[in-house]
Amino acid sequence: xxxxxxxxxxxxxxxxxxxxxxxxxxxxxxxxxxxxxxxxxxxxxxxxxxxxxxxxxxxxxxxxxxxxxxxxxxxxxxxxxxxxxxxxxxxxxxxxxxxxxxxxxxxxxxxxxxxxxxxxxxxxxxx
Amino acid sequence: xxxxxxxxxxxxxxxxxxxxxxxxxxxxxxxxxxxxxxxxxxxxxxxxxxxxxxxxxxxxxxxxxxxxxxxxxxxxxxxxxxxxxxxxxxx
Numbered sequence: 001x002x003x004x005x006x007x008x009x010x011x012x013x014x015x016x017x018x019x020x021x022x023x024x025x026x027x028x029x030x031x032x033x034x035x036x037x038x039x040x041x042x043x044x045x046x047x048x049x050x051x052x053x054x055x056x057x058x059x060x061x062x063x064x065x066x067x068x069x070x071x072x073x074x075x076x077x078x079x080x081x082x083x084x085x086x087x088x089x090x091x092x093x094x095x096x097x098x099x100x101x102x103x104x105x106x107x108x109x110x111x112x113x114x115x116x117x118x119x120x121x122x123x124x125x126x127x
Numbered sequence: 128x129x130x131x132x133x134x135x136x137x138x139x140x141x142x143x144x145x146x147x148x149x150x151x152x153x154x155x156x157x158x159x160x161x162x163x164x165x166x167x168x169x170x171x172x173x174x175x176x177x178x179x180x181x182x183x184x185x186x187x188x189x190x191x192x193x194x195x196x197x198x199x200x201x202x203x204x205x206x207x208x209x210x211x212x213x214x215x216x217x218x
Contacts, residue, residue: 012132015177019136019143022170026146029166035158038150042166053136053173054191060180071188079172079195086165086202093210094158 007063014056022049033102035094043087050079133181140174161205168198 028041058072101108144167151163172195179187208214 008129011180012129015133015136015180018173019139019177022143022173023139023146025166026143029150029163030146035156035162038159039162042162046166046169050169050173050176053176057176057179061185067185069185069188071192072185075172075188075191075195078192078199079169082195082199083165083169086199086206087162089203089206090158090162090165093161093206094156096210097156097158099156099158 004064007060010063011056011060014052014059018049018052018056021045021052025049033104035099036091036101039087039091039094043083047079047083050083051076054079130181133177137174137177137181140170140177144170144174157209158206161202161209164205165198165202168194168201172198 022045025041025045028045029038032038032041054072054076058069058076061067061069061072095110147163147167147170151160151167154160154163172191175187175191175194179185204214
């Protein structure tokens with residue numbers, strides 16, 4: 001096994017893992033009942049899929065052509081940092097807009113906390 | 128063999144793009160559509176990563192950075208608009 005075959009093997013394994021992870025996240029986005037569980041499927045596993053494919057590309061170019069691309073590393077770091085933040089913002093907007101949860105939801109703890117805070121604010125306003 | 132595996136991964140990634148598109152078309156709330164668009168942007172970055180290996184070029188690494196930045200900024204702007212009714216606050 002020479003260097004070229006090793007780099008091709010690593011890249012192929014990482015690409016396959018990444019694409020299968022992406023299709024798992026897509027199936028989760030289609031099948032889950034409400035927007036909160038859908039974001040759970042969408043943000044986490046598609047972030048992992050992109051990380052795997054970009055890591056495969058980075059390792060391929062680093063081993064086969066001895067070219068360490070800093071821009072690819074920056075891309076990996078940027079996706080890793082920003083994709084969960086984007087999911088958090090979407091879900092925060094959805095909760096503020098009162099998007100309904102699925103029927104199988106048992107408990108909504110944030111609702112109790114928010115109503116308690118509003119009561120406290122009203123009482124302090126009266127005094 | 129290596130080429131076949133890469134084309135197979137491209138095929139699987141395009142299937143997942145079609146599934147995201149289905150969620151964008153029929154999503155009941157606007158936030159579902161924003162989530163689907165965000166996932167499409169993130170998946171396209173991986174798509175370009177595979178095309179980089181297929182064409183044996185490093186020139187697309189700029190496109191990866193720009194695409195991930197644009198997807199993040201667009202998602203933040205849309206969700207802020209959905210939450211407060213304005214993208215830029217005036218106060």
